[in-house]
Amino acid sequence: MQKSEFLYNNWYVAGFSGDLGKEPLGRKICGKSIVLFRDGAGKAAALEDRCIHRGMPLSRGGECAGGMIRCPYHGLEYNVAGLCTKIPGQDRIPAEARLKTYPLVERDALLWVWPGDAAKADPAQIVPYPYHVEAGWVWSRSHLHVAAGWQLLNDNLLDLSHLQYVHRKTIGGNPEEDARAKLASKRDGNRVHVSRWLLDMDAPPFHRAVCGFNGRIDRWQEIEFQPGVLRFYSGATEAGTGAYEGRREGGMHIRHFHAITPETATSTNYFFSLARNFNVGDADLTDKMHKMMVATFEEDRAILEPQQVNLSAEPGRDLTNIMTDIGTAHARRIIAELLAAEGGR
């Protein structure tokens, strides 16, 4: 490829805080191999995952000790600033013995990494996600490695008209009814807002299982997209109780977090959480919701991976937007603009 297809100057989620303990964690982001580890005080850092000596990935068996990460091969050690602090068998450590570091911010139980130009990394651009840390919420997390490019995952989440086809066994409703969804989208800088209202519909399996709905419901999905992350507010009340007009009392209210982190041009790490503030002490409910969430993921993967195979076979060929792609189209335009600004394609 002539131009990069990665948007490097962006914050991406490398994992959840809980994914990074005493062992280092290797993650490829935008084609760059990165190792995350914690120093003695628990502070997380991100370095290039390649020892200066023989190119060994530090994440493959490396150990953290004394605030350093140690190469599993010959024991070279590095601190969180990437400086080599020990070379076994020699006293002098050359000044150029250092690894590239990547800006890392740990916030809201998420590990955010910036694979691009460090001088441009502004933590203020990271979106807040209070539902992972505020009292009164319970959440579970999941991670899926998908053999499809990140754009396909963005598309998937921004055009929810796929629910009634792909997710019929989990969160999808009746196709004919769902096709009547009230859809709206607007672009706001480099963010996209999408709202989707489904009024007077049959409750899908998830809603029946989680909230005991057994009749008609009014249902909404509100999405905020920016490259790398989508925050969802989705919920439902009994049909005709005025949710669309603003009365969203009772019923089901869920916050989803979706981080879409490009790995290679055709693979993505997908991090997901699901938070609720009702029945927070009900561990069985948490477990049930988690399992349905993971099942829903797998339904998406069964679509995304064959889709990528088809697209990879004819890389230059156009796709056709339809009416439900209003959010998708905004997002693709934003990414195209940002890529062009970075000098990518």
Place this chain on the structure above:
Amino acid sequence: MQKSEFLYNNWYVAGFSGDLGKEPLGRKICGKSIVLFRDGAGKAAALEDRCIHRGMPLSRGGECAGGMIRCPYHGLEYNVAGLCTKIPGQDRIPAEARLKTYPLVERDALLWVWPGDAAKADPAQIVPYPYHVEAGWVWSRSHLHVAAGWQLLNDNLLDLSHLQYVHRKTIGGNPEEDARAKLASKRDGNRVHVSRWLLDMDAPPFHRAVCGFNGRIDRWQEIEFQPGVLRFYSGATEAGTGAYEGRREGGMHIRHFHAITPETATSTNYFFSLARNFNVGDADLTDKMHKMMVATFEEDRAILEPQQVNLSAEPGRDLTNIMTDIGTAHARRIIAELLAAEGGR
């Protein structure tokens, strides 16, 4: 590669009629992804296997309903002419919303597809195969995906001197005896005829198991090749009863059908049937013959796949024809001429 190595303007078997039921069937032919499905009346059609919207392969979870095939992702529907007939969430369907169609003929329990220029597709060029449909015959079918180019499968079937080496446990005889085979081949337009007579030989395992031969036999193989399909008449009688002179009464008479359908440059879908008109009510015999047929296939695959690995390592390097390649040489010349006529290599 500069020039195509596929012969597009040709009828290929995409499957047996019985392979295509209510679910769509995806098949790559000459590098083209094609989906087969049946409309409400059972009529089969072949479309490009790529939804106009997001490039999703329709065959991966698509459904047939109301005569249409529906994309599994967002529910777009297409008719047998490739026209998009429904886009959920919008009323207007653009005129250009259509998929490429491929000529398809269903005949003799076979689904024939033409991946090339539709204007040149003449159903009269399809070879008849009555043994699948005429009364008095019983047959079984099989399908093997082989990681080797189609030319290697053609070679395999046209030079049967491999039987005594590859198929010693199934249909091969004694190497020294088999080397005395009376071999003849002639080209007839774009067809090749090969006949091979083995007189006064020990019966191979298949012949012993299927027909109870336990002594010496006279054996024949008559092949008609044209690109994409080989029709075999093979049989045997007790040695010295005059088969070679024209008296083929009694003994074993079998019709094989071999369809060689290029998938990629180095992979092939191989469809095979075996028909007989003796002991047609003997289901155990059908089963026994079927199992030996499949075992024979696997013996070929064990040859063809390593052969392809060797050839792929040195693509331009010549092979050497030997005497037993008379049929092979005709077939390779026909394919080369047809490829040149199409502008391929």
Place this chain on the structure above:
Amino acid sequence: MQKSEFLYNNWYVAGFSGDLGKEPLGRKICGKSIVLFRDGAGKAAALEDRCIHRGMPLSRGGECAGGMIRCPYHGLEYNVAGLCTKIPGQDRIPAEARLKTYPLVERDALLWVWPGDAAKADPAQIVPYPYHVEAGWVWSRSHLHVAAGWQLLNDNLLDLSHLQYVHRKTIGGNPEEDARAKLASKRDGNRVHVSRWLLDMDAPPFHRAVCGFNGRIDRWQEIEFQPGVLRFYSGATEAGTGAYEGRREGGMHIRHFHAITPETATSTNYFFSLARNFNVGDADLTDKMHKMMVATFEEDRAILEPQQVNLSAEPGRDLTNIMTDIGTAHARRIIAELLAAEGGR
């Protein structure tokens, strides 16, 4: 790649004598597919593994009979000089019907093959290895296929400072102590000598298990490298008994043989033996040592394969030598000089 990365004009081990029985043995060396077989008198030969007829690898099911190797596909036969001696179904064998041969020397229970210019193959360049054949020694052998280039295996064996990190459960000692190793290396023509002494150290697991050491030991490793092969003399005595000064009586004395045979640019066949001349009748000890040797290999593989992945991602990027690389640096220079002399890179 513009230039070859293989050093063709070199003797490589294709296997142990015991690996080659009545069945032919296929081995790719420096990217060349080679088949080894024995004639009727047991003499081993190496031919190109590709039948002239249809390119079939002879090693994939070929048979040896009457001193010939027979193609598994159509039965063509070749003698140890590569001449085709039989083409079933025809009397005349063209003079050009022959396979390329490779110089092969069987010596010291090893099969040495020269993949380069046969005119330059001098058996006198093959290093002797008496421990495989002399009385008084017992040895076991192993073979590992590693998805990493041969240079990485050379590096691994020439910089033993990895032992205390990679092999902590087998042959590695305490990292802090081992870092005090006395290291020396010198180049001698196209050979490299490395010696490494570890004085007054805790005995590693292997030494405890094999020789009953349970306290402090003096330990040495003496290596002779030339491209394709490393011969090791390693041993240990109780600490302070004068080994370093020349008194190596008693204790543990082991000879290792390591053959590093390039397969492709990023894969290697690694042949290994371990010989001892103490307790030679103790079969349990032989078995125990063999198992620890194989476990040690697997520890190396867990390093080498991810290392290769990292290096392949950025092929042109430099590595950084450290003090412990003195032997490694000599070896890389020798290989670079020999490659340049051959016209490779």
